[in-house]
Amino acid sequence: MDSDVILVIVVATALAFDFTNGFHDTANVVATSISTRAMRPRVAVAYAAILNFFGAFLSLEVAATIANGIVDADLITPLIVFGGLIGAIAWNLATWYFGLPSSSSHALIGGVVGAAFAANGPDAIIGDGLLGKVVVPALLAPTLAFVVAGIAIIVIYRMVGGLHPGPVTRGFKAGQVISGGLLALAHGTNDAQKTMGVITLALIASGELGAGADPPFWVIASAASAIALGTYFGGWRIIKTMGSRIIKMDTAQGFAAQGSGAAVILAATHVGFPLSTTHTISGAVMGAGAAKRVSAVRWGVAGNIVVAWILTLPAAAAIGALTYGVTRVFGTGAVGPIVVSALLLGLIGVVFARRLAQGSPITAAEGS
């Protein structure tokens, strides 16, 4: 009975994480389209939500890799998964609160690593996997996107520089619909699968599925729905940071940033490197801005974003470890997860109430 309750809580928490993932990462794919007025905010967010949903059904390859190769899968229990998810959700909420685009994927990996470390010590962590599959791609993706977007915008300006601005602006607005759609699809494919993988691991750990089983259809459908709903309700705070606080973009820069970001994600996907869509598109936005004029980038904001990237893994790991420790105070039954879930819901209520009291920096109506 206790294990069933824990499993239900873990699945609900995983779907809540998936919702925050969509909510948090909406900005990655729609912010540039909104800030250049290529699309109206509500339309852009709905478009991204639909493509996120369909993207989640495209592939199942990534679904189990979130834990395989980074921690020892044999040592994973539903309580460790629960601790990891709480670490990721708490970090996502904290960075959302401050409007910083950090990586939900790294938050989830950090949370699971922290909880596994707290449960089983350093033997539970596969150091080479963490370095090769998470840390190196985390450094490569934004740097590469920065360079590609920088060169791309220089090429674009050289080609369209002498033309009338009207057709050029209209053309790149249309281009942003395509490049933004591709990013949304890639985001849904990569990120929803991470939640599917975590739920599947919890189902295997609790004996509901056999070892090596694929995610059942209800897991795929619910993960796709959760990330799409999260995307639709959107993280307007981060959209503002991504869309206008780093640089003020024109439509050509928006297209270059989204096109370059999509190219880097797809190239990395093709050879099997997992990477963060958040890091990639942030790097591309900075590159498209810096290539036009270095001073156009608000480096203070960019610096805050980089600090959030660096802190994501250790901070989510610390919260994951702490959460696991707190749940174990109550034993291995369902009491620990119930208490922690209640505390988290209370914290979420306080955070949202404070933010509502301060007012949102951008709304759907503002940019429409």
Add this chain to the structure above:
Amino acid sequence: MVLLADVVDMGDLLNVVWTSLVAGIGVCAVFSLAIVGFARALDMRREGQAVAASAYAVLMVVAFVAVMAVVIFGVIVMTSK
């Protein structure tokens, strides 16, 4: 001490770098070509040069189709990973 080459496939790393550069810059350049075709076709039509306008319109269509082909290829890459 763990070397980077021990934990990361350097061949794959280089593949990601050159593919990203070629695809990212290539798509942006070809789409810009479509916009050049679009803008020039409008200019030529305004100036009454029907043949030149048609030629630029063809350039626009060919470049746009090329970009769409790359997008579809990207989706296929995602579905086959």
